[in-house]
Amino acid sequence: MSLLPALTGSYGDAPDAVRIGDDALSFEDLAAAGAAVARRIAGARAAAVTATSTVETVVAVLGGLAAGVPIVPVPPDSGPAERDHILRDSGAEVVLDTLDRHDRADWTDPAATDRPNLILYTSGTTGRPKGVPITGAAIAACLDGLADAWDWTADDRLVHALPLYHVHGLVLGVLGALRTGSRLHHTGRPRPDLLAAAKGSLYFAVPTIWHRVAADPAAARALRKARLLVSGSAALPAGVFSALEDLTGQAPVERYGMTETLITVATRADGERQPGAVGRPIEGVETRLVDDHGNPTAHDGVTPGALEIRGATVFAGYLGQPDATRQSFTESGWFRTGDVATIDPTGLHRIVGRASTDLIKTGGYRVGAGEIEDALLTHPDVREAAVVGRPDDDLGQRIVAYVVADEVAADTLVRHVATTLSAHKRPREVVFVSELPRNALGKVQKHRL
CATH class of the missing domain: 3.30.300.30 (ANL, C-terminal domain)
Known part of the structure; x- marks a missing residue:
């Protein structure tokens, strides 16, 4: 199964099919540049890239996908110790911080297999960041599930300003466009005026950005022509939810996920939108709640329980950390997210927060x-x-x-x-x-x- 059909011409093309800031490339040019990177890194154990919000970062990621070499996105603001840990732990043999995007080669679209395509690193709030191998099959399952939930198609124009070293900005915000064929406009900076001027049909943002949009009524009203506003990565405050609904004419939809599971729960485009509700599991994903003893917790919308997830989007284990992997999964294969949630009788999920702090x-x-x-x-x-x-x-x-x-x-x-x-x-x-x-x-x- 092809992973990124937009790069093979399946959805047509345009000179600005992918725009990041003032930089734009067609799908064809992006594929050719990625193929040149693939030729350069073929056979490497892994390749890293300082994941700035640039076309070059996208080209580097595509090169790794085409070569079958796992790409390791490194946050641009990483301190020397964190960067060194990520490079050493991932086994990256190449750092793609200098590349010529004008180099060209013939693109071969990668298949969505169980081979790792990305190695993303957790935030490290409970220790050093852990490597999370993400497979093409998991990426495809996540994006297809969200495309179904959000009616996401090649007719969309996706706009966002999210970092390209996390699931939200990279997997959803870049690879999602290349899988669905939607045009992509990354505004470079998360400014409300830039988001409004992009005139998208589909917007991805985190609560901090939505708060800024809600505080700029002119920019918010400019989003009235968009068909879907998506919030994720943290809980959207009810006040921001209401302000967006008043100013844009539609309530945002929220979703839930994490590095280890990708996005697993989402409010559908045609579903009921409630402040604090993140929706229901996407296709191919199961969820459950358990108490401190591992017993099922009532799905009554009130009783909180530890959220566990199983399905096609979930990773197989942390890179080189068998003990951490073993502790993170139950014997029956459920991943312990560390989050606490409630689920109502209709299956609607609300995230209470992290078990350790919330x-x-x-x-x-x-x-x-x-x-x-x-x-x-x-x-x-x-x-x-x-x-x-x-x-x-x-x-x-x-x-x-x-x-x-x-x-x-x-x-x-x-x-x-x-x-x-x-x-x-x-x-x-x-x-x-x-x-x-x-x-x-x-x-x-x-x-x-």
């Missing part, structure tokens, strides 16, 4: 940090909020809220939460900060709090 056990209750954050964000003076559990001799854990807000008293916010949620879910402590620590995709780094 499932708070206080006074005998299991409380999800996400619902408290959403409650805080409904207060008009609160701009950002992050909730964690802190050790407490009496409660086990006490609920602590870190808040970016205008002038408002802590006890006012505590009472505000108590008016919408159960009393045991109110913060016991409110800490005001000037900003929340976030990574490149806008996820709050709670371990830094």
Whole structure:
């Protein structure tokens, strides 16, 4: 099965089929440049590229796919120690930081097989980043499932400004376009005016970017002609969801995934859109919730459980780390995501957060940090909020809220939460900060709090 049919002419072509910033190439030119890179790196164990938001990064990735050489995208802002770890751990024998995109060769489209095509690295919040081999078969399963869920076709024009070293920006945002045949416009920088000027039909962004779009009414209203706005990589605040719906005329859709599983759960284009809901499993993916003892958790939309996933998009194991791999899978092959979720009787998923930081056990209750954050964000003076559990001799854990807000008293916010949620879910402590620590995709780094 062909992995990237757009590069073989299956969906026609255009001089600007793929545009990144002010740079554009046709599908044909992109394929020829990628084939030249494939010729250069043939036989290498792996090849790395500093994954800047450029056409050259795309060409390097395509070269690896065509050569059957796993590509290792390195974040451009990696420190020397992290970069050295990624290069050594992946076994990269070539670093494609200098290439001539005008070189040409004959393109051979790779097949979607069980051979690793990419080695992506986890964020490393619980240790050194781990290598995650991603196969062509997993990529194809993920993209085909999303194409079905989002009615994603060659008639679309995909617009985004996401980093090209993560699943969202690289797999969905680049390879997705080359699999579905949609035209791609990466705006280079995540500025609302640039996103609006791109005039896409399909937009991918993270909550930080959507927040900026919602704060720029003119740019947001320019997206009224788009048919689908997709948010992912972190929870979209309910206030941003509502603002986008008011300004663009449509509610965004959310989805869920991670490096190890690619995207597994998504709100369909024709499905019900609710703040905080990430939809239902795509085709070929199964999900389940379990409690602390591995027993099934009720799908009642209220009871949180540890989310486990099995299916065609899930990786086989961490690179060179058999112990970590063994700990991450159950005996029956379910991947332990480390996330906590609820599932309602219709199969609708909501992500509560990470089990390590977002499932708070206080006074005998299991409380999800996400619902408290959403409650805080409904207060008009609160701009950002992050909730964690802190050790407490009496409660086990006490609920602590870190808040970016205008002038408002802590006890006012505590009472505000108590008016919408159960009393045991109110913060016991409110800490005001000037900003929340976030990574490149806008996820709050709670371990830094």
